[in-house]
Amino acid sequence: xxxxxxxxxxxxxxxxxxxxxxxxxxxxxxxxxxxxxxxxxxxxxxxxxxxxxxxxxxxxxxxxxxxxxxxxxxxxxxxxxxxxxxxxxxxxxxxxxxxxxxxxxxxxxxxxxxxxxxxxxxxxxxxxxxxxxxxxxxxxxxxxxxxxxxxxxxxxxxxxxxxxxxxxxxxxxxxxxxxxxxxxxxxxxxxxxxxxxxxxxxxxxxxxxxxxxxxxxxxxxxxxxxxxxxxxxxxxxxxxxxxxxxxxxxxxxxxxxxxxxxxxxxxxxxxxxxxxxxxxxxxxxxxxxxxxxxxxxxxxxxxxxxxxxxxxxxxxxxxxxxxxxxxxxxxxxxxxxxxxxxxxxxxxxxxxxxxxxxxxxxxxxxxxxxxxxxxxxxxxxxxxxxxxxxxxxxxxxxxxxxxxxxxxxxxxxxxxx
Amino acid sequence: xxxxxxxxxxxxxxxxxxxxxxxxxxxxxxxxxxxxxxxxxxxxxxxxxxxxxxxxxxxxxxxxxxxxxxxxxxxxxxxxxxxxxxxxxxxxxxxxxxxxxxxxxxxxxxxxxxxxxxxxxxxxxxxxxxxxxxxxxxxxxxxxxxxxxxxxxxxxxxxxxxxxxxxxxxxxxxxxxxxxxxxxxxxxxxxxxxxxxxxxxxxxxxxxxxxxxxxxxxxxxxxxxxxxxxxxxxxxxxxxxxxxxxxxxxxxxxxxxxxxxxxxxxxxxxxxxxxxxxxxxxxxxxxxxxxxxxxxxxxxxxxxxxxxxxxxxxxxxxxxxxxxxxxxxxxxxxxxxxxxxxxxxxxxxxxxxxxxxx
Numbered sequence: 001x002x003x004x005x006x007x008x009x010x011x012x013x014x015x016x017x018x019x020x021x022x023x024x025x026x027x028x029x030x031x032x033x034x035x036x037x038x039x040x041x042x043x044x045x046x047x048x049x050x051x052x053x054x055x056x057x058x059x060x061x062x063x064x065x066x067x068x069x070x071x072x073x074x075x076x077x078x079x080x081x082x083x084x085x086x087x088x089x090x091x092x093x094x095x096x097x098x099x100x101x102x103x104x105x106x107x108x109x110x111x112x113x114x115x116x117x118x119x120x121x122x123x124x125x126x127x128x129x130x131x132x133x134x135x136x137x138x139x140x141x142x143x144x145x146x147x148x149x150x151x152x153x154x155x156x157x158x159x160x161x162x163x164x165x166x167x168x169x170x171x172x173x174x175x176x177x178x179x180x181x182x183x184x185x186x187x188x189x190x191x192x193x194x195x196x197x198x199x200x201x202x203x204x205x206x207x208x209x210x211x212x213x214x215x216x217x218x219x220x221x222x223x224x225x226x227x228x229x230x231x232x233x234x235x236x237x238x239x240x241x242x243x244x245x246x247x248x249x250x251x252x253x254x255x256x257x258x259x260x261x262x263x264x265x266x267x268x269x270x271x272x273x274x275x276x277x278x279x280x281x282x283x284x285x286x287x288x289x290x291x292x293x294x295x296x297x298x299x300x301x302x303x304x305x306x307x308x309x310x311x312x313x314x315x316x317x318x319x320x321x322x323x324x325x326x327x328x329x330x331x332x333x334x335x336x337x338x339x340x341x342x343x344x345x346x347x348x349x350x351x352x353x354x355x356x357x358x359x360x361x362x363x364x365x366x367x368x369x370x371x372x373x374x375x376x377x378x379x380x381x382x383x384x385x386x387x388x389x390x391x392x393x394x395x396x397x398x399x400x401x402x403x404x405x406x407x408x409x410x411x412x413x414x415x416x417x
Numbered sequence: 418x419x420x421x422x423x424x425x426x427x428x429x430x431x432x433x434x435x436x437x438x439x440x441x442x443x444x445x446x447x448x449x450x451x452x453x454x455x456x457x458x459x460x461x462x463x464x465x466x467x468x469x470x471x472x473x474x475x476x477x478x479x480x481x482x483x484x485x486x487x488x489x490x491x492x493x494x495x496x497x498x499x500x501x502x503x504x505x506x507x508x509x510x511x512x513x514x515x516x517x518x519x520x521x522x523x524x525x526x527x528x529x530x531x532x533x534x535x536x537x538x539x540x541x542x543x544x545x546x547x548x549x550x551x552x553x554x555x556x557x558x559x560x561x562x563x564x565x566x567x568x569x570x571x572x573x574x575x576x577x578x579x580x581x582x583x584x585x586x587x588x589x590x591x592x593x594x595x596x597x598x599x600x601x602x603x604x605x606x607x608x609x610x611x612x613x614x615x616x617x618x619x620x621x622x623x624x625x626x627x628x629x630x631x632x633x634x635x636x637x638x639x640x641x642x643x644x645x646x647x648x649x650x651x652x653x654x655x656x657x658x659x660x661x662x663x664x665x666x667x668x669x670x671x672x673x674x675x676x677x678x679x680x681x682x683x684x685x686x687x688x689x690x691x692x693x694x695x696x697x698x699x700x701x702x703x704x705x706x707x708x709x710x711x712x713x714x715x716x717x718x719x720x721x722x723x724x725x726x727x728x729x730x731x732x733x734x735x736x737x738x739x740x741x742x743x744x745x746x747x748x749x750x751x752x753x754x755x756x757x758x759x760x761x762x763x764x765x766x767x768x769x770x771x772x773x774x775x
Contacts, residue, residue, distance in 0.1 A: 053758065122575070122593070123585050125760060167750035167757055168767065188748035282757060287572035288560040338563035342571040373590050 045320055046268055047393060048261075048308075049145075049172065049278045052301065052327035054285030055124065058347030059333065059365060059376075061298055062111055065092045069367040076335045077291040087111065090364040096299035099306025100350065108309070109352050110411035113362030114379030116346030120329060122373070124285070124343070127328040132171035134383055134402050144386055145276055146175035147401050148394065153178050153275065159235035163267060164278040165260040173278060179231040184256070186243060186263065190236050242270040249314020250307035253300050257281040261308040269315050275394075284327060288338035301325075305352055322353040322393050322412075326382075333367055334374055345375040349385065355393065357413035384409050421710045423452040430715050434672050435459045435704060436501025437724060438732040456704045460539070460697055462500040470499055477738070484518050487528045488743040488753045495727040496737070502700070506538040507531060508723065509671055511753075514549050514581055515761030516558035518754045523614035526554040527754045539697035542664065542689075546582065546646050553605045553617040559759065562604040562617075566627035569597035576759055582649045584663040588634065595631040599645035602626030650694060661689030665699055671764060672703055673714050681708060719768050722749035 064070050065081040066089060084092030085101045091111070093101050103109050117136050121127045130136050134144035142150065145162070153161040154177035162173050164182040173180045183189035193204040246266050252258035260279040267274050281301065286293045305323060312318040330347030348362075362379050369377060383406040387398035392412035399406075421427065428448035432439040436459065439447065447455045458465075474493060480486035495504040511534060518527050530552050537545040549555050550573070556562040559573035574597035578588045588596075602625055608617035631640050633648050640648065652659045665685030669677040684706075685699050692698035703709055720728060726742045729735070746752055751762055 121585075122590055123579055124758070125579070126585055168763075184750065185748075192745075285572070285758070287570050288563045334568070336570050337565045337568035338560060338570045340560070340563075340570065343575070 045322070045393060046274055047145075047276050047389065048264055048321060048323040049170075049276070050257075050261075050301070050305075050323060050325045051170065051172075051278070051280045052284050052297075052325060053280055053282040054327070055127075055329045055331060055343060056284040056297075056327040056347060057286060057290065057294060057341055058327075058330040058344075060290070060294055061094055061097075062087070062113070062348040063092050063094065064090060064364045064367065066090045067364065067367055073334045073367060076337075076339045077294075077341070078335075087360060091360060093302075094295070094298045096295050097302035099304075100302040100352075103306060103309060103352055104358065107358040108354060108356060109350060109358055110356040111348050111350060111360045112380060112385055112409060112411060113348045113360060114346040114365055114376060115326075115349050115362075115382050115385050116329070116376075116378035116380075117382050118378065120345040120375065120378070122329070122343040122345075122375075124328055129171065131326055131328055131382060132174070134386055141174070142176060143170070143172035143174045144401060145172050146178070148390065148396055149173065149175045149178040149180075149276065151400070152394075152396065156273075158273045159231040160238060160267070160272045160274050162276040162278075163235070163239075163274055164280075165263055166278060166280045170278050170280065173276065181232065181235040181239070185259070186239055189239060191233065238270075238272055239267070242266045242272070248307075248311050250310030250312075252307040252311075253303045255300055255304075257300050257304045258307065261304045262311070265308055265311045265315075265317075268312065268317055268321060286331075286340050287336070287342060288340040290335070290340040305350075309352065319354050322351065322355055322389070324352075324385075324389060325350045326385075330376060332374055333370055333376060345371070346378040346380075347376075351389070351411055355412050357411055359411070361409050361411050380409060381406060388412060421452055421705075421707050423455075424448065427452075427710050428455060430710065431455060431459070431704060432501070433728070434709075434718070435700075436505055436731075437495055438728040439501075440732060440734055452705060456701060459502045460701050460704065462503050462539075465500050467499055470497065473497075481528055482524060484524055484527075484754060485740070485743055487524060487531070488746070489739040490528070491531060491753055492723075492727060492739040492742055495723070496730045496739070503535060503538060506696075506700075507535040509668075510534040510538060510545070510549075512671075512761045512764065513667065514555070515756045515759065516552075516554045516754075517756050521554045521557050521614070523554070523557075523608075523617060525615035526557070526617060530554040531754075539700060540695065542660070542694040542696055543646065543650055545696075546577075546650065547643065549581070550577065550600070550642060550646065551603055551619045553608070553619055556603065556605050556619070557608060557614075557617065561600055562608065564597060564601050564604075565625040566598070566601050566629075569594065569601060569627065571597045573597075574600055578649060580760060582660050582663065583652065584659075587652070587654075587659050587663075591632070592634055595633040595640075596645055596649075598627040598629065598631050599633060599640040600642050603642050656686075657683065658686045658690050661686030661694070664696075665689055668696075668699055669703060672700075673709055674717060675765065677708075681706070719765050721762060721764050721768055722746050722751040723753065724764075 060079055063079050063084045065084045071078050079094060083095040085095060085097060086092040087104060100109060117130060121130065129138055132143050133140045149162055159179060159181065162178060162180045164170050164173055164180055165184065166182050167184055169180055169182045193201045243266050248262060252262045257279065264277045264279060267277060283297055309318055312321055326349055327347060329344050331341035331344040335341050365376050371377060383402045387402050387406045388409045388411060390396040390398035390401060391408060425444060425448045429444045432444055432447055450458055477493065479490045481490055495508060498504050511531065514534065516527065516530055518524065521527055533548050533552055537548050559576055560570050561573035564570040571593050575593045578596065579585050602622050604620055604622050605617040606620045608614060628639055630637055633640060633645055634652055636648055650660050662682050666677055666682045669681060669685065685702060688699050688702045708714065723746060726746065730737055756762055
């Protein structure tokens with residue numbers, strides 16, 4: 001079957017992935033396979049980042065249930081103290097977080113309390129950029145792990161060193177010299193051509209690329225874009241194989257987060273040299289009706305993390321994997337009249353894995369000493385949170401990436417450090 | 418200032434940016450009009466008769482009770498309307514002033530918001546701000562329908578300043594609180610599951626309005642929503658109109674390139690003020706500016722998935738019922754009417770995964 005240029009473009013309109021918009025692709029697609037296989041043994045530790053988008057309400061996640069002030073501030077949406085899952089005499093997990101509680105009981109969870117940065121921006125977008133870049137002055141354009149990747153992964157020939165299960169590239173992974181595949185499902189991360197003419201696929205791809213190269217010419221970035229295309233093809237071809245025959249050893253929740261962590265487990269188990277894997281989960285901006293919206297969110301987070309570690313355990317991989325959470329901010333201490341919470345500052349975050357020193361790092365949130373906007377004061381700077389992981393898990397020079405002066409919080413203090 | 422060399426290439430560039438590209442015949446016709454005529458034919462689109470197109474669109478009978486149906490309906494308009502800039506600007510306002518079906522739930526509310534944006538797309542910005550701030554889908558999307566006196570909900574107030582009119586850095590947290598209080602009372606009625614959340618209508622409910630004194634951007638009074646919007650839009654600083662710079666720069670970024678130099682932003686802000694904040698005149702200034710036609714501005718655009726699909730069909734005179742393009746856009750992370758968050762989709766280089774705009 002042959003196609004004219006016009007026929008082909010009409011058929012393909014709307015059938016290409018984001019990555020297919022780039023010009024100048026080389027479709028010598030098998031390049032990279034050997035390199036990937038060879039790298040597998042060198043991949044010792046994987047860091048999984050889980051971003052809770054929208055600003056998770058820390059006070060209704062790790063609840064200061066023994067503090068009477070909590071019940072006063074949260075008169076509309078407070079979690080009853082007799083329902084929390086106690087971690088100690090002051091703090092307890094949200095009652096829906098039984099999965100994470102089981103991991104806590106197994107000494108595999110560190111809770112890092114009151115994490116934030118000075119002069120908190122209450123803007124989602126500014127605060128996200130600050131967390132992504134680890135630069136409150138917003139001068140640094142690369143992500144904090146992008147800087148790590150540039151120093152440690154650039155030029156390694158492995159297009160899967162960093163991968164994001166996300167609709168767009170998380171800026172945390174934005175690097176100058178490392179490309180990061182970003183996609184939500186494997187089904188969409190491929191160059192899709194007319195299924196009625198599968199044998200003609202390569203011709204279709206080549207035709208498309210030739211016809212497209214003029215329209216998307218980017219004189220200042222042509223080489224980078226061309227490389228992006230090659231890397232996209234290479235990573236897509238490897239990734240298309242990781243799910244086949246996979247038997248999960250955990251029960252993932254049937255939602256986008258469950259799917260993302262299952263995919264991450266599959267990538268880990270495919271031994272493709274993945275070092276940084278990133279998942280996002282949205283819906284946490286609960287300005288209203290938080291009493292209905294937040295329960296399923298924290299339950300899904302908890303269930304998905306539990307399933308993920310069950311799955312890793314079943315495949316003997318858990319010792320190589322550390323998971324950390326972050327969110328752009330916590331929420332206002334006092335709830336509002338629409339049964340929600342407005343933008344806040346610091347919040348607790350979770351680090352999960354065999355390498356953690358299980359426990360709570362930091363104090364119970366101080367609900368009587370709030371800032372002028374009614375928000376919590378930061379106790380642990382987020383650069384200490386990041387720096388501890390960089391130094392103790394990735395064995396990196398955290399000061400070179402984050403600047404010096406950020407004390408190690410010591411939550412990775414087992415035999416791994 | 419350099420002069421503009423108007424020719425067929427320039428016309429093709431204009432048609433790609435102000436619309437979704439054109440056929441060779443359309444490009445020829447635009448080139449024949451000369452610069453001012455060509456720009457006017459796009460910008461002054463009220464003069465373009467759409468009767469035949471609207472009839473044809475209606476005859477295609479998209480099922481606009483469904484999300485897929487309104488996606489098809491909007492894609493058809495972008496690909497086939499004889500007023501390409503009207504659709505490009507509706508798309509722009511959808512990106513700027515986004516709402517999402519995942520939270521709004523009522524398909525009709527989403528469709529009506531799209532129609533509202535189209536109807537007010539290039540007129541006086543003040544009218545658009547009032548219409549979007551009282552739009553049922555927007556009231557639900559950013560919770561202002563639940564914003565009440567006593568303990569206000571800041572969600573819409575913050576984004577109204579940060580994302581929609583002024584930009585971050587041009588207000589404080591106390592302005593957010595004051596604006597949230599001023600916006601109490603603009604809500605919806607009949608938002609309920611019984612009619613699939615499609616029955617909601619705007620209502621101004623004085624019973625939940627905060628009648629206290631509020632200090633917003635330095636001005637103190639018992640402001641209602643309309644007062645507050647006026648305070649935002651007339652805000653000036655030492656450099657001039659804050660909203661004029663914010664919207665002018667964003668329009669330039671959308672139609673031309675990132676990071677416009679200050680002198681261009683100031684020129685657009687001046688047009689903003691002199692025209693009484695009429696978006697059409699800012700667009701005319703952009704499309705008749707020498708900088709729009711510089712080599713630097715040409716062929717440096719990475720199309721979003723929506724633009725990519727629409728332009729491919731439009732430029733090649735293809736026909737489609739837009740069902741499969743709409744489905745494919747989901748896989749490309751641009752499911753129309755269902756953005757990931759309040760900021761909506763970005764454009765340009767952000768669609769290339771190697772780079773995000775800084």
